[in-house]
Amino acid sequence: MTEPTTGDAFGEMIRDAYAVHIGAGRRPLAGGRYPRPVIEVIERDDGLINGALAAHYLSEPADWRPFDHRAMTFCRGRVLDVGVGAGRTAIELQRRGIAITGLDTSAGAIEVARKRGLRDTVLNTVDEFSRASVRYDTFLLLGNNLGLIEGRERAPAFLAALARLAAPGARIVAQGTDPYGTTDPVQVAYHEENRARGRFGGQLRIRLRYREVASDWFDYLNCSVDELEELLKGTGWRLKSVDDQDHPYYLAVMELME
Amino acid sequence: MTEPTTGDAFGEMIRDAYAVHIGAGRRPLAGGRYPRPVIEVIERDDGLINGALAAHYLSEPADWRPFDHRAMTFCRGRVLDVGVGAGRTAIELQRRGIAITGLDTSAGAIEVARKRGLRDTVLNTVDEFSRASVRYDTFLLLGNNLGLIEGRERAPAFLAALARLAAPGARIVAQGTDPYGTTDPVQVAYHEENRARGRFGGQLRIRLRYREVASDWFDYLNCSVDELEELLKGTGWRLKSVDDQDHPYYLAVMELME
Numbered sequence: 001m002t003e004p005t006t007g008d009a010f011g012e013m014i015r016d017a018y019a020v021h022i023g024a025g026r027r028p029l030a031g032g033r034y035p036r037p038v039i040e041v042i043e044r045d046d047g048l049i050n051g052a053l054a055a056h057y058l059s060e061p062a063d064w065r066p067f068d069h070r071a072m073t074f075c076r077g078r079v080l081d082v083g084v085g086a087g088r089t090a091i092e093l094q095r096r097g098i099a100i101t102g103l104d105t106s107a108g109a110i111e112v113a114r115k116r117g118l119r120d121t122v123l124n125t126v127d128e129f130s131r132a133s134v135r136y137d138t139f140l141l142l143g144n145n146l147g148l149i150e151g152r153e154r155a156p157a158f159l160a161a162l163a164r165l166a167a168p169g170a171r172i173v174a175q176g177t178d179p180y181g182t183t184d185p186v187q188v189a190y191h192e193e194n195r196a197r198g199r200f201g202g203q204l205r206i207r208l209r210y211r212e213v214a215s216d217w218f219d220y221l222n223c224s225v226d227e228l229e230e231l232l233k234g235t236g237w238r239l240k241s242v243d244d245q246d247h248p249y250y251l252a253v254m255e256l257m258e
Numbered sequence: 259m260t261e262p263t264t265g266d267a268f269g270e271m272i273r274d275a276y277a278v279h280i281g282a283g284r285r286p287l288a289g290g291r292y293p294r295p296v297i298e299v300i301e302r303d304d305g306l307i308n309g310a311l312a313a314h315y316l317s318e319p320a321d322w323r324p325f326d327h328r329a330m331t332f333c334r335g336r337v338l339d340v341g342v343g344a345g346r347t348a349i350e351l352q353r354r355g356i357a358i359t360g361l362d363t364s365a366g367a368i369e370v371a372r373k374r375g376l377r378d379t380v381l382n383t384v385d386e387f388s389r390a391s392v393r394y395d396t397f398l399l400l401g402n403n404l405g406l407i408e409g410r411e412r413a414p415a416f417l418a419a420l421a422r423l424a425a426p427g428a429r430i431v432a433q434g435t436d437p438y439g440t441t442d443p444v445q446v447a448y449h450e451e452n453r454a455r456g457r458f459g460g461q462l463r464i465r466l467r468y469r470e471v472a473s474d475w476f477d478y479l480n481c482s483v484d485e486l487e488e489l490l491k492g493t494g495w496r497l498k499s500v501d502d503q504d505h506p507y508y509l510a511v512m513e514l515m516e
Contacts, residue, residue: 031435031507039308047259047263
């Protein structure tokens with residue numbers, strides 16, 4: 001088999017999902033006539049593959065899960081949405097008059113977020129962007145984006161970049177997933193193999209695939225709150241509160257120590 | 259990356275899609291609580307990947323495409339549904355009092371078709387099954403299953419197996435797709451590469467993936483009616499009629515020459 005082309009798979013997918021959403025532009029059609037839903041395909045390094053409807057990246061507040069609504073209430077001051085995607089939550093915050101900036105590494109995602117009306121966007125990594133002189137009061141990591149912390153190797157640099165961008169009293173509001181409640185043998189075996197390699201059990205090694213394009217392989221972390229606390233040690237950030245009323249999903253609020 | 263396990267990916271998918279459909283049994287749930295649609299993932303040998311909702315394998319007649327309804331009217335006498343899947347059309351034919359047998363190579367698909375009430379099922383290839391002494395008046399290949407003819411290498415043996423199972427005056431009713439109307443550069447390039455290798459342009463080399471399981475790689479043919487006629491030469495089958503009012507989809511009816 002030929003390997004897929006490496007590129008902005010997420011952005012390609014978001015562009016198509018947006019075209020389907022508004023019913024205009026180049027859209028996936030079966031036989032050139034029947035609309036097809038846009039599907040996100042996630043491939044994991046153990047050979048597991050999962051598909052999901054991409055439409056949720058464009059969902060309206062009425063269709064959000066309850067923890068997304070509660071996350072909004074934790075936002076203070078200037079907000080940086082890290083991994084803004086198609087702007088699902090950022091656009092709602094902007095609508096409410098909150099000073100919101102959307103950051104993403106996907107050019108396609110930023111393009112769609114802007115088309116949808118998000119005014120302040122940044123196409124960059126947090127590392128590069130942290131050399132800018134802007135400061136934020138809240139870093140918002142929704143849609144499971146606590147996963148961007150990746151694991152033991154990446155967490156210190158990622159959290160240091162956010163600290164450089166932090167105004168006094170800044171907080172991180174991040175939605176995570178505790179993966180360890182499962183009894184699915186495929187998942188349990190994956191957690192064990194990960195630990196045997198010195199990784200967190202839920203430290204996913206994945207890539208996105210969309211049509212002929214694949215992202216690079218990257219780590220994405222599903223971790224318990226205990227594991228999150230381990231990752232925060234020595235970073236200057238501390239866990240202030242955890243909302244886990246929608247377990248296994250949770251909202252973690254972290255603050256910079258003075 | 260670890261390669262997926264080879265197995266009955268189609269059957270695993272159909273089992274899960276059926277559990278979601280009836281709302282009982284082991285079902286895919288996000289975070290152990292939110293229902294997830296079952297997605298069919300098809301990987302092609304050029305690196306292309308496509309996801310589609312598996313629910314259509316269980317769709318009711320009200321949701322079928324028009325050509326599926328017209329296909330029903332071409333059935334005569336005893337019918338063998340080749341690649342019966344979850345029994346989408348076979349169960350409707352049975353309901354109408356038609357003598358219908360469902361054949362599939364997927365154990366999971368046959369299991370689900372039986373659970374849904376299809377009484378006469380065969381878990382086998384057409385090649386092996388053609389040594390049986392039963393005879394059919396109609397071979398039904400819906401859901402794009404004209405594709406099972408694969409290409410120049412496989413077509414003679416496949417059509418010979420159906421001929422061995424044929425009662426006098428038997429017909430094949432097959433739904434195909436003409437792939438050549440596209441201007442999508444990915445598809446056009448694939449067609450050209452295929453032809454350069456002596457294959458039909460639309461001779462897909464694909465495998466199904468579902469969770470940790472992948473099917474073997476197999477050929478599946480999207481062909482024009484002209485290409486179908488080329489494949490029929492010397493096989494004893496001839497094209498009797500083509501219904502292409504839902505172009506690029508078509509229904510081909512083939513008959514055994516006396």
